[in-house]
Amino acid sequence: MAVYTIWLREMLRFIRDKSRILGTLGMPLFFLVFIGTGLNSAFQGIDLPGGTNYIAFMAPGIVGMVLLFGSVFSGLTVVIDKQFGFMKEILVAPVSRSSIVLGKALGGATTALLQAMILLSFIFIFGVIPFSLNALLLALPLMFLISLGFVNIGVLFASKLDDPHGFQIVMNFFIMPIFFLSGAFFPLDKLPVWLKTLSLLDPLTYGVDGLRYILLGSSASFFGADGIWIDFAVLTGFAAITLLLGAHAFDRMQ
Amino acid sequence: MNIIETKALTKRFGDLIAVNALDLKVKKGEVFGLLGPNGAGKTTIISMLSTILTPSSGSALVSGKDVKNERNSVRKNIGIVFQDPSLDEELTGYENMDFHGRLYGMEKEQRVERIIELLELVDLIDKKDVPVKNYSGGMKRRLEIARGLLHKPKVLFLDEPTLGLDPQTRRYLWEYIQNMNKKDDVTIMLTTHYMEEADELCDRIAIIDHGKIVALDSPKNLKKKNKAETLEDVFIELTGRGIREENADSKESWKQKARSWRRG
Numbered sequence: 001m002a003v004y005t006i007w008l009r010e011m012l013r014f015i016r017d018k019s020r021i022l023g024t025l026g027m028p029l030f031f032l033v034f035i036g037t038g039l040n041s042a043f044q045g046i047d048l049p050g051g052t053n054y055i056a057f058m059a060p061g062i063v064g065m066v067l068l069f070g071s072v073f074s075g076l077t078v079v080i081d082k083q084f085g086f087m088k089e090i091l092v093a094p095v096s097r098s099s100i101v102l103g104k105a106l107g108g109a110t111t112a113l114l115q116a117m118i119l120l121s122f123i124f125i126f127g128v129i130p131f132s133l134n135a136l137l138l139a140l141p142l143m144f145l146i147s148l149g150f151v152n153i154g155v156l157f158a159s160k161l162d163d164p165h166g167f168q169i170v171m172n173f174f175i176m177p178i179f180f181l182s183g184a185f186f187p188l189d190k191l192p193v194w195l196k197t198l199s200l201l202d203p204l205t206y207g208v209d210g211l212r213y214i215l216l217g218s219s220a221s222f223f224g225a226d227g228i229w230i231d232f233a234v235l236t237g238f239a240a241i242t243l244l245l246g247a248h249a250f251d252r253m254q
Numbered sequence: 255m256n257i258i259e260t261k262a263l264t265k266r267f268g269d270l271i272a273v274n275a276l277d278l279k280v281k282k283g284e285v286f287g288l289l290g291p292n293g294a295g296k297t298t299i300i301s302m303l304s305t306i307l308t309p310s311s312g313s314a315l316v317s318g319k320d321v322k323n324e325r326n327s328v329r330k331n332i333g334i335v336f337q338d339p340s341l342d343e344e345l346t347g348y349e350n351m352d353f354h355g356r357l358y359g360m361e362k363e364q365r366v367e368r369i370i371e372l373l374e375l376v377d378l379i380d381k382k383d384v385p386v387k388n389y390s391g392g393m394k395r396r397l398e399i400a401r402g403l404l405h406k407p408k409v410l411f412l413d414e415p416t417l418g419l420d421p422q423t424r425r426y427l428w429e430y431i432q433n434m435n436k437k438d439d440v441t442i443m444l445t446t447h448y449m450e451e452a453d454e455l456c457d458r459i460a461i462i463d464h465g466k467i468v469a470l471d472s473p474k475n476l477k478k479k480n481k482a483e484t485l486e487d488v489f490i491e492l493t494g495r496g497i498r499e500e501n502a503d504s505k506e507s508w509k510q511k512a513r514s515w516r517r518g
């Protein structure tokens with residue numbers, strides 16, 4: 001009940017806030033259309049995993065970007081609740097801290113997922129990747145796990161921050177590196193060791209890789225034919241561990 | 255029976271002792287007032303009793319449950335109207351109420367009925383589907399009061415609930431709250447800076463200064479003991495005439511301490 005209540009509020013706020021939907025989709029679309037097309041023509045004839053063109057290779061990375069940004073910012077809204085005092089109303093209610101965090105995580109994940117679906121429909125309609133319905137259905141749980149983990153990380157940061165000024169730091173020193181290291185723009189196999197190591201430590205790498213596997217076929221995955229299992233396993237662990245960490249940090253917040 | 259009982263309840267913020275070894279007993283069914291100058295520690299006391307803040311030391315029982323170790327049981331029994339804003343401004347008045355009712359596990363039928371009753375009480379029924387960000391200050395305050403009353407708690411904390419409301423609304427709301435106190439046996443702990451309000455409503459009053467109780471009695475006895483006409487005179491007599499700055503610097507708080515020593 002409490003989990004559902006918190007989730008419901010996230011939905012109401014999301015539907016009400018049209019600018020947020022546009023705001024988070026604008027940048028990824030520009031990336032896809034301008035950078036995607038630009039590099040697509042520059043990289044003509046270069047061999048990419050899965051044998052696709054560059055824009056199709058990059059598209060799953062941009063879906064990952066939408067999930068990453070949308071989710072972390074959903075988690076960060078805890079700071080705004082603190083600032084507006086609404087957090088006190090939640091904290092004084094007879095509901096467990098873990099159900100608050102779980103409600104928040106599920107709510108944030110749902111909204112991020114909706115945004116990713118909008119982007120995926122563009123990708124489909126404009127023929128960037130002509131994926132099947134089955135592929136879409138398999139992508140859903142994967143995308144859900146990615147968002148769940150990153151909402152939790154947003155909550156984790158938010159528990160430590162007192163005002164939205166800290167958002168910029170999170171943006172520059174967490175979100176951007178996570179995005180750039182995820183292999184959204186380049187294949188991992190030819191990277192220098194240091195960069196490859198960093199990329200393999202980035203949870204979003206497994207999200208983007210899983211999406212490529214599902215949308216472009218197993219040959220597009222860095223981990224090969226069994227890649228999808230590795231991706232799902234890592235992301236499940238990521239979501240579970242961050243949920244515990246987020247709940248712990250939230251619990252200690254006053 | 256004491257529904258609130260504190261033993262040496264203390265809260266420190268760094269060097270500042272906001273609440274200093276407070277011993278307080280509130281009887282079931284009482285309307286209990288906390289009065290005191292700005293920064294006296296009233297809100298901090300209420301925050302500890304309502305599990306928003308963890309005490310630095312000492313203990314407190316609310317409705318028989320420990321505020322440190324049985325937070326969730328305490329939370330089930332209390333309602334609170336915060337001094338500072340605590341609404342979701344993006345949601346409508348009705349949605350704010352509904353969220354609250356759901357969090358407190360109210361069944362749908364009872365929830366809807368109570369929400370309508372209370373929104374009528376605070377005269378917001380016509381605005382129930384308007385986002386709270388479009389409410390006036392007084393309307394927001396009224397909504398917060400309505401929300402605090404929604405789930406009929408055993409103990410109700412009201413931290414300057416009527417701040418900024420017009421006299422008609424204040425009178426009207428207090429009548430409803432008094433009625434709740436009598437009919438449903440809700441214990442009420444309130445703070446206010448309106449002395450007449452406290453005089454009229456409270457069974458007993460604690461005057462707090464620098465986190466300590468300086469006087470505790472019924473309004474009548476307080477006036478008698480201090481040979482004062484009004485509660486305001488008692489208040490000024492006991493807490494001095496100086497203006498309190500919150501976060502007073504150390505020099506200022508020394509001056510205040512010196513003053514209270516002189517008064518003995």
Ligand SMILES: Nc1ncnc2c1ncn2[C@@H]1O[C@H](COP(=O)(O)OP(=O)(O)OP(=O)(O)O)[C@@H](O)[C@H]1O
Nearest residue numbers: 267272290291292293294295296297298299500501
């Ligand atoms: N979170 C906090 N961090 C540091 N100091 C605090 C904090 N909250 C309150 N204080 C300090 O504790 C003291 C008591 O504050 P409190 O809010 O309890 O006063 P109050 O009696 O409610 O005053 P008012 O009538 O202005 O509402 C003040 O000196 C205040 O500055």
Ligand SMILES: [Mg+2]
Nearest residue numbers: 296297298337
């Ligand atoms: Mg106060």
